[in-house]
Amino acid sequence: MGKIRKLERTDTEVGPACNWDPDDGNLASAALHTFPKLTGVNGLYNSGSSFPYFERAGLVGGYPAVHSAQGFNGPQSGDCETTVAVSDHGIFGVYVTASQPSYAHYRDMCTVSDALVVAAIENLKRAGG
Template sequence: MRLALELAAGTVLGAVALGGCSTSKPGTPDSTTAAPSSTTSAVPNPLDIGKIQQSPCDAFTSAELASYMGAVDNTSTDASDGKPTCNWHPTDGHKPNISISVYPDLGGPEGMYAAKAQYNFFEKAGPINGYPAVHASTGDSQTGVCQTIVSISDKAGFGIYVSNTTPSDPNYRTMCTVSDQIAQLLVGKLPKVS
């Protein structure tokens, strides 16, 4: 299994920014490595993403996303491959599209880091509220698109994908800044594993 952002996602989401609606998923990470076998967790204070996995569009309200994308026109979901996704589409086609994908079998930080070869742009990000994270894109940089993938337990994680085809967007050249901020928002909302 591999952690890979579908090559067509950038094109599809770019078309969404121009056209308005799609059910395509922004990324489909899979675990590449088994979770650590020791009794010590590789991710301290693991978080529970179960409720978001069941209903990914409940991850954020339209008001929480408004400062990043303006008014939300509609949402679309997909869980066909076991990785539930919600896509938020802006009313203004010049604003970014935002998506969350839940990766129930990410494989912890090891699985996340093992994906480097699958991307044209891949870098270790600073921790997101203390949790290991990477930036990934099938493009050559974070210009216009970025996914922040966060490992929140030895098994699960999530990805926040932000894309925009409008070079005049103030965040166009630094989309990872936006995906990081939205990832921080979600980490702050998730309960700890009990």
């Protein structure tokens, strides 16, 4: 992502989130969302009604996952969120977005969100979470 211009913690209608925006507008922004109201894998799989793009993603980092996006062809248009159920009450997602088609992964943004979810899971495991 490069040098971070802004880090912000927010409380959204679905739960707490952290947002990272790069200094360089040609790079992707990322946000980590938690979903305390969703429960288990069924909650995860049934959460797609508010997204134009939504698909089951198999296992990411060893956990059931979905991909979602704000646009109908989201991952090919610069945005994707990978959301995983790590327990019955532990569901989180990483949303990435790039505004510039010149960004290296603009047309396959789910690869970026998948990689960040795996990194978050590894960090949680190292921290004992």
